[in-house]
Amino acid sequence: MTQAETDQQRRTLRSAADLRAAGFVAQADMAQLAEVEARYATAISPAMLTLIDRDDPTDPIARQFVPGAEELTLIPEETPDPIGDHTHMPVDGVVHRYPDRVLLKVTPVCPVYCRFCFRREMVGPGKDAPLSAEKLERALDYIRSDPRIWEVILTGGDPFMLSAGKAAALTRQLDAIEHVRCIRWHTRMPVADPGRVDAAYIAALCETGKAVTVVVHANHARELTEDACAAIARLVDSGVVVLSQSVLLRGVNDSFDNLADLMRAFVANRVRPYYLHQMDFAPGTSHFRVPLDEARALVQRLRDELSGVCQPTFVIDIPGGVSKAVASASDVDLSSQAPRIRGRDGVWRRYPID
Ligand SMILES: *Cc1c(COP(=O)(O)O)cnc(C)c1O
Ligand code: SF4
Numbered sequence: 001m002t003q004a005e006t007d008q009q010r011r012t013l014r015s016a017a018d019l020r021a022a023g024f025v026a027q028a029d030m031a032q033l034a035e036v037e038a039r040y041a042t043a044i045s046p047a048m049l050t051l052i053d054r055d056d057p058t059d060p061i062a063r064q065f066v067p068g069a070e071e072l073t074l075i076p077e078e079t080p081d082p083i084g085d086h087t088h089m090p091v092d093g094v095v096h097r098y099p100d101r102v103l104l105k106v107t108p109v110c111p112v113y114c115r116f117c118f119r120r121e122m123v124g125p126g127k128d129a130p131l132s133a134e135k136l137e138r139a140l141d142y143i144r145s146d147p148r149i150w151e152v153i154l155t156g157g158d159p160f161m162l163s164a165g166k167a168a169a170l171t172r173q174l175d176a177i178e179h180v181r182c183i184r185w186h187t188r189m190p191v192a193d194p195g196r197v198d199a200a201y202i203a204a205l206c207e208t209g210k211a212v213t214v215v216v217h218a219n220h221a222r223e224l225t226e227d228a229c230a231a232i233a234r235l236v237d238s239g240v241v242v243l244s245q246s247v248l249l250r251g252v253n254d255s256f257d258n259l260a261d262l263m264r265a266f267v268a269n270r271v272r273p274y275y276l277h278q279m280d281f282a283p284g285t286s287h288f289r290v291p292l293d294e295a296r297a298l299v300q301r302l303r304d305e306l307s308g309v310c311q312p313t314f315v316i317d318i319p320g321g322v323s324k325a326v327a328s329a330s331d332v333d334l335s336s337q338a339p340r341i342r343g344r345d346g347v348w349r350r351y352p353i354d
Pocket of ligand 1: 083095096097098101102103153324
């Protein structure tokens, strides 16, 4: 780890006590926050911290990262593994739900912990263990043994938490598997800690002749700071395909203007909008959920008013891990009292629970 990286990690706020000391939470809330902290990890990186407007009690950056007592409210639809990772795990660290691609979960840690994370029960220091060298080897054996696997998607946690050396080693191992043609990284690092996505790191990702894709997670246009955009530019200039993913979040981006600004900021920085996710039913996240009919109206307005290159696909993960569904009229039927959703298997199920 470089000195700069160590400094970044040191200055990251990681506990209710850190937040109290920095003036982000009131003493009166500390007891409830202790309960939140016992369940879910906290981290706010310096880059995100400096973006928070302390005078705005509804600041959309603070809302994503500062823990709150609302997280103790659980609704019946919420489950610890909302998208069913654990039901499609042939070996530790691998989620194989669709024939031509696998998720490889290389680390459970992230540079920031989003309060709405769908893997919140699994991410954080002391949750799932990092993938050991042995388990990684077994995961790679699994990928080597199945010629249908055309793409490997590195995820976590945040796979950019791997050191540049480890990212390079992993890239070389995937590069050696003939049937794997594409390597895709899903990460929040370019916004959460842009300095870490430096030339050396990008060189590590590019130690392959195969297509390298980076999907950047950001939810508000303000996250695309000058530093974040510089990190994205370094990736694009190195020949990496950069796509976006965002989550539709109450109080963060649940307005036409906010979504339009976000999608335009992506495109203006050469990032192709890829996914806009309807919130999964992760525990303690109901304060973030935008009802589906309202969500679809927002997406329809994007369709009507924004350039075609600014259109993300609006998707829902069908609870239990069947597949994603496109939240359009053909996959989602809101016409009756009991909303239904259609998976890639053609089966209509009740939504949110079946
Ligand atoms: C979303 C997802 C993927 C990737 O799907 P794409 O539609 O190709 O982006 C892969 N595996 C799992 C388990 C997923 O949830
Ligand atoms: S960076 Fe991704 S995996 Fe990590 S807490 Fe945020 S949403 Fe979850």
